[in-house]
Amino acid sequence: MSSSLPASEEAEENPVVVIKDRCKGCLICVHFCPKHVLERGSEPNAHGYIPVVVKRPEACIRCGKCELLCPDFAIYVKR
Amino acid sequence: MSKWPLDAYLRVERLPTLWCPGCGIGIVVKALIMAIDSAKLDPDKIVLVSGIGCTGRAPGYLKFDSFHATHGRAIPLATGVKLTNPELKVVVISGDGDLFSIGGNHIIHAARRNIDMLVLCVNNFVYGLTGGQVAPTTPTGAKTKTTPLGNLEQPFNLVSIVATAGATFVARWTVIHVPQLKKSIEKALKRRGFSFIEIVAPCPTHFCRANNISPIEALERLQKVSEIKNGLDPREATLDFGSKIVCGEFVDEEREEYTTLIYSLIKERSGKDVRNVVSA
Amino acid sequence: MSHKLISSGVHFMDGDRACAEAALLAGCRFFAGYPITPASEIAEHLSERLPEVGGVFVQMEDEIASIMAVIGAAYTGAKAMTATSGPGFSLMAESVGLAAMTEAPCVIVDVMRGGPSTGQPTMASQGDVLQAKHSSHGDYEIVALAPSFVQECFDLTIEAFNISQRYRVPVMLLMDAILAHLMERVVVPDHEEIVLESVKRPEVSKAEYKPFKADESLVPPMAFFGEGYRFAVTGLTHDENGYPRISPEQHERLVRRLCDKVRKNADKIWEYEVRDVEDAEVLLLAYGSMARAAYDALERLRLMGFKVGMFRPVTLWPFPKGPLVEVARHVEKIVVLEMNLGQIYHVVKEVCPQNEVLLYSKVGGVLPSPRELVSFLEGVLRE
Numbered sequence: 245m246s247s248s249l250p251a252s253e254e255a256e257e258n259p260v261v262v263i264k265d266r267c268k269g270c271l272i273c274v275h276f277c278p279k280h281v282l283e284r285g286s287e288p289n290a291h292g293y294i295p296v297v298v299k300r301p302e303a304c305i306r307c308g309k310c311e312l313l314c315p316d317f318a319i320y321v322k323r
Numbered sequence: 324m325s326k327w328p329l330d331a332y333l334r335v336e337r338l339p340t341l342w343c344p345g346c347g348i349g350i351v352v353k354a355l356i357m358a359i360d361s362a363k364l365d366p367d368k369i370v371l372v373s374g375i376g377c378t379g380r381a382p383g384y385l386k387f388d389s390f391h392a393t394h395g396r397a398i399p400l401a402t403g404v405k406l407t408n409p410e411l412k413v414v415v416i417s418g419d420g421d422l423f424s425i426g427g428n429h430i431i432h433a434a435r436r437n438i439d440m441l442v443l444c445v446n447n448f449v450y451g452l453t454g455g456q457v458a459p460t461t462p463t464g465a466k467t468k469t470t471p472l473g474n475l476e477q478p479f480n481l482v483s484i485v486a487t488a489g490a491t492f493v494a495r496w497t498v499i500h501v502p503q504l505k506k507s508i509e510k511a512l513k514r515r516g517f518s519f520i521e522i523v524a525p526c527p528t529h530f531c532r533a534n535n536i537s538p539i540e541a542l543e544r545l546q547k548v549s550e551i552k553n554g555l556d557p558r559e560a561t562l563d564f565g566s567k568i569v570c571g572e573f574v575d576e577e578r579e580e581y582t583t584l585i586y587s588l589i590k591e592r593s594g595k596d597v598r599n600v601v602s603a
Numbered sequence: 604m605s606h607k608l609i610s611s612g613v614h615f616m617d618g619d620r621a622c623a624e625a626a627l628l629a630g631c632r633f634f635a636g637y638p639i640t641p642a643s644e645i646a647e648h649l650s651e652r653l654p655e656v657g658g659v660f661v662q663m664e665d666e667i668a669s670i671m672a673v674i675g676a677a678y679t680g681a682k683a684m685t686a687t688s689g690p691g692f693s694l695m696a697e698s699v700g701l702a703a704m705t706e707a708p709c710v711i712v713d714v715m716r717g718g719p720s721t722g723q724p725t726m727a728s729q730g731d732v733l734q735a736k737h738s739s740h741g742d743y744e745i746v747a748l749a750p751s752f753v754q755e756c757f758d759l760t761i762e763a764f765n766i767s768q769r770y771r772v773p774v775m776l777l778m779d780a781i782l783a784h785l786m787e788r789v790v791v792p793d794h795e796e797i798v799l800e801s802v803k804r805p806e807v808s809k810a811e812y813k814p815f816k817a818d819e820s821l822v823p824p825m826a827f828f829g830e831g832y833r834f835a836v837t838g839l840t841h842d843e844n845g846y847p848r849i850s851p852e853q854h855e856r857l858v859r860r861l862c863d864k865v866r867k868n869a870d871k872i873w874e875y876e877v878r879d880v881e882d883a884e885v886l887l888l889a890y891g892s893m894a895r896a897a898y899d900a901l902e903r904l905r906l907m908g909f910k911v912g913m914f915r916p917v918t919l920w921p922f923p924k925g926p927l928v929e930v931a932r933h934v935e936k937i938v939v940l941e942m943n944l945g946q947i948y949h950v951v952k953e954v955c956p957q958n959e960v961l962l963y964s965k966v967g968g969v970l971p972s973p974r975e976l977v978s979f980l981e982g983v984l985r986e
Contacts, residue, residue: 275542
């Protein structure tokens with residue numbers, strides 16, 4: 245089910261978790277995700293950064309590239 | 324409450340890090356803790372030492388004993404740590420300017436001694452923390468705050484220098500080579516001797532912006548121009564951000580390690596099996 | 604204690620050797636140094652002796668590397684020392700500040716020679732005295748001891764280690780080229796009589812430990828790397844956790860504590876010697892090797908009928924101003940005798956505004972002859 249609102253982090257169908265308070269919106273994960281699962285968000289976090297959101301959780305193939313390339317310990321694939 | 328899988332190694336109360344969005348230092352830090360976790364090292368026995376620069380701030384985010392030393396002087400301090408208690412695993416994490424400009428003399432001697440420590444050198448092509456001045460690794464022609472008309476100098480080949488000086492494990496990766504970097508770090512942590520890993524991570528704010536490339540484009544460039552040549556003579560390991568970045572594990576050999584030699588001498592002369600010189 | 608340490612009893616040795624042997628007795632088991640005249644023999648002697656007693660000796664690539672290795676060793680739990688002369692100490696300046704800022708206990712021996720710059724490698728001076736207090740930038744305190752006899756090169760080295768452990772400060776031993784190679788009688792006490800101090804260790808759990816949290820003593824208990832405390836240290840202005848915090852309030856708090864831990868304990872650290880001051884009208888003030896010449900002049904002048912006394916500071920920093928002011932109360936003039944163009948002279952002037960303070964400078968690398976010194980002082984005394 246795709247939506248323009250960020251999927252709840254803990255939701256069953258969401259394979260990848262964005263830790264909003266750590267994300268700086270650098271968009272590395274957005275660019276390197278082979279399946280365009282993530283996109284730039286629109287709501288700033290407490291630090292003024294705009295964290296990314298999981299746009300298409302159903303497309304995620306759990307390759308882990310986002311987790312590997314994130315510089316901020318802010319995204320991971322659920323084990 | 325979301326917990327990143329290796330949060331146990333982080334001082335989470337200090338996040339988010341001070342590094343710019345898109346800076347690769349966080350990726351290097353991550354590869355380090357992935358390797359430590361994978362190697363099942365005792366976190367109580369790890370000591371991180373850093374110098375001054377953006378990379379030098381890394382230990383402050385990690386839950387290990389650490390010393391954020393003065394500019395260029397991490398390696399001699401780390402030498403004092405290791406020689407005092409050889410059972411400690413000493414990792415120096417610092418930047419290209421800190422380790423090879425002001426710190427240049429120290430790294431070549433530590434490599435010459437083959438003292439057991441791992442040096443992680445993040446090469447971002449500039450002095451980032453001070454605002455983007457030219458560094459000994461800045462590509463020729465590049466614009467920086469102190470080379471506004473283009474860098475006249477030729478950059479160092481870092482892996483070549485440390486290999487020539489005597490390092491017994493030498494590798495280079497970029498921040499997009501995370502699994503390979505983690506693997507090399509793990510290998511280095513498990514061996515004894517002077518290990519050096521250069522990690523190319525162009526500064527998104529000062530190097531990229533000044534040279535008309537976006538941080539994401541810079542990472543895509545790394546992907547495009549890098550090639551892996553394990554075992555290559557490090558003198559031939561080209562690092563040209565424009566056209567070719569040769570990555571890989573270039574040197575992996577065995578040589579007598581300095582701490583072992585020192586403690587053998589102590590045992591011989593004192594007649595005692597001294598393990599460390601920590602005062603009682 | 605190990606039988607490999609210097610035996611108690613009477614020995615005959617030079618200052619460099621006395622310093623080296625005393626360090627071993629004090630528990631020094633890490634030395635990092637670089638060759639420099641006239642301190643090289645300390646390193647040479649320790650290169651042989653440290654492995655014998657179970658310690659680490661390393662000759663580093665330069666003086667900066669040496670002092671940095673000493674700081675690393677101190678944080679890993681070793682009693683650590685380096686030895687150098689003026690040019691090497693100048694190189695160490697930034698690192699002395701780091702040791703002070705991170706409260707790393709360490710001993711730095713500076714065997715003073717003619718300066719500035721390369722100067723006179725084989726001749727003596729007292730030219731590094733002000734530098735010893737302010738070698739690095741910023742506000743911080745160190746302790747500096749000045750031996751006048753080879754016996755004191757021995758005793759004060761042990762003292763230096765104790766003070767550095769007690770207050771977690773760099774402590775300097777300011778020797779000079781004369782004492783370094785002068786051979787004199789040294790009495791080594793029974794080992795059991797020697798009192799050794801070590802840093803106060805944490806009493807809280809590892810989870811609760813804050814590396815830079817101090818009680819009223821102003822000195823934080825010290826954990827060592829590798830014990831499981833997993834603490835952070837930085838040269839940046841920092842909070843109790845060792846994390847960088849550079850706010851104006853935090854900086855003031857930290858810098859004041861670093862200075863206060865020595866300043867508020869100055870009277871416990873002061874060491875000095877007075878001679879013939881009860882009826883003195885003029886006070887000689889000299890330290891280090893110059894005090895030897897001053898003592899000789901003192902004797903001669905007394906025989907000539909002059910009422911002259913002497914105050915010898917043994918701790919140069921913190922300068923023993925309390926005791927000096929007490930003694931100076933009863934005299935008119937103070938003559939400061941130094942092998943420099945006036946360094947402690949300025950401190951004495953500041954501390955004794957009620958006295959006329961004169962300076963006798965002997966630069967050139969050698970002590971004044973008895974005739975030279977007595978003739979000068981006679982001139983002063985007859986005014």
